[in-house]
Amino acid sequence: MSGVLLRLRPVVHATPTGNGVHVRGWRSSFTLDGGRGLWTIWERLAAPLADGVPPERLVAPEGAAPVVARALELLIGQLREHDLLVEVPAGWGGGGDGQPPPDIAGWLESVAARPVEAWGLLRAARAEVVGEGVLAAAARRALVATGVEVAAVRPGPGLLVVVGAHAVAGGCAGDVGFVVAPGAVGEVLADAAGVAERLSGGAGEPPEVLAALVASAAAHRVVCAVGGLPDPSTEVVDMWHDVPPGGPPQQAVLVARLDPLRAEYHPWLSVVRPREAGGVPLEVLGDEELGPVATPLPGALPQLPVKLAASGEVVGFGVTEHSARLDALLRAASRLAPEGALIGADRVHARGLALRAAVRGLPGEVVAGREWSGDPTARRWWKAVVLRFALPAEVEVTRLAPEVVRAVVRCGGVELSWAVEASAADAVAFAALAAAGRAQVERAGGVGWASGPVVLCGAAPVATPDAAAAPWTNRDWHWPYGLRDVEEAFQEGVRALAGEVEPVDLGPVLTAAGLVAFR
Structure with a gap:
């Protein structure tokens, strides 16, 4: 040539x-x-x-x-x-x-x-295949078809394909199979064991069509790694919903299922090879196949006046579906965190929660009801508590510093919720929103799902609402959007009362998902 x-x-x-x-x-x-x-x-x-x-x-x-x-x-x-x-x-x-x-x-x-x-x-390249039955045979065929020399197949559990320094592991049983991201032998085997435990696809000889799909995908990933080609998980179809979430990518695991036959890449929070923190917690932690917590969804829960979303037995509250799903996910993730850790979707959110908790019990001056009762947002959520759900509740509002106000909602002497914000109106609005959410869950038959006081606050990241910048809109249209913009300044005032809060190590899984915690 x-x-x-x-x-x-x-x-x-x-x-x-x-x-x-x-x-x-x-x-x-x-x-x-x-x-x-x-x-x-x-x-x-x-x-x-x-x-x-x-x-x-x-x-x-x-x-x-x-x-x-x-x-x-x-x-x-x-x-x-x-x-x-x-x-x-x-x-x-x-x-x-x-x-x-x-x-x-x-x-x-x-x-x-x-x-x-x-x-x-x-x-x-020279490949080694470890496995048995149709899974190993299909992997060998796929490798040979690409021009890779394959040694004799060695028996072993699952599927392991090794080519030089590159390895890929997978498994297939019952109606589900998977292929982990390429890496060193020890890493891919550890990830494969974790994924297999998470999927729990059953045992026995896999269906031939599913085994062929999984084995071919494993061969494809290892061949791309050997040839210096992009991993198949990075392929993006020219559609908005196929674009991966922003932030550092997580390990990508192919999950294949039967009836109908399908295969998709899902984020995997690896313990043995964690990625840099970042990404979108909802899509990673609550992934429907591999997320460590159940996908937070509204399901059959009532959605008025408070938006609700459930992650397993945990319910989250919010003024939008997204905020309710994020709240549910963080509550579920808290069960995986060290005791006393206050988890946020990012550093600002987590620090805000910890600072608020630190000043929760401080003494202060009682705030008159007229200071917040004229605010439409605070009045709306307080009316939801005492009128819509007919709770014999009372709210105690206390000023801890010139721009630090605490609101506590009690019913029959039991504390339902509390909030600490820069203004009395916002503090009452958050505390009443949380109390209304609890009542809404209990009316839906979810007693115990929201046990203990509920804390919502302006530190949480909020998606930009539609028409937020329209000239005729005000805070009543899209509250609590905008509070996050002044959160860091508010935290400076709270820090003067509480002192510093300490970060908490959440471990590789929750940290890689982008979560942060303080106490």
Whole structure:
């Protein structure tokens, strides 16, 4: 072979638009507008690129009209910018003389930055497969099909594929199977044991179709690791709901199930190889397959006047579904934390909870009811307690410092809830919201789900509500949105009363999920 060619990646597709062309690849796309003639120019460009063009010839031909030359320049520039062109040797992909078969060559051209180097790594690799039955046999077939040499299969539990320094482990039983992220042998085996325990898929010989899916996915992940290719879990479909949550990624585990046959990647909070803290706690901790706490959902719980969400036997409260789900998740996660730790969704939230708890019992001056009763938000939630749920409740409001106010709601001498905020209105609103939530849960038959005083506060992160910036809206429309913006300043005043609070180590799982705790 001699010479180098630039080819259009096989995954690239294009469609004409009303005024140009739309081109899309595996991970990116672009649209050019400029007239319907762009589609004709694209067809003339794409045809030779499918077979390969020497780099020096990938320019507008001499004598081309300026408008055509400009269109070609834009198309070629966009193809380069979006990594839709790949460099291969002339004669690549024919299947002879050590070349990959056409299907493997096409796959490498689609996903590899340098297909020839990736093929060389695969050709030099030697895999070891540990497993039994259809699971091990399917993994061996998939590896051989990619050009990887495979040693004799050794018997063992589950599935372990080792290629040099890279290993992948998985398992399959009953109606569920899984594949953990590539790593060192000890790490993947430890993660596989944890995932298997979490899924509890049963025992016995797995169905052949499920075993083939799991084994092929394991082979795919280890081959990508060996060849320096992106892990399959990082693939993103061009849809908003397929984009992974923000923040540092967690370990990704493929979970496959039957009826119907399906497979999806789920975040795994690994104990042996935790990732940097961050991410979205709701999506990670409450993941429906691998989360350490039950997915917080409204379910059949009543949603008026307080939004409710349950995570197992724990119920969370909020003014929106998102805030209720987050509250439920944090309450459930608290059961996994050291005793006395106050868990927040982030550092500001956790410190705010701890500082409020520290000043909860301090003496202060009684605040007259007129200072908060005229506030629509405080009045709304207090009316929910005493009118909607008809509780013979009373609220005690005390000023601990010029801008630190405590509100405590009691019923029959039993403390239902408390809050500490910068204003009497906000303190009463949070305390009454929590008390109303408790009453709502009990009316729904959930006695004991919310045992003990409930604490809600303005330190919790709140999603931006719709129309929050509209000129006709005020705090009554989207409370408690906006309190978080002044939370850190409020905490300075509370700290003057309480002193410093100490951080609490939550361990690798909760920390990697982005949670923080103080006491």
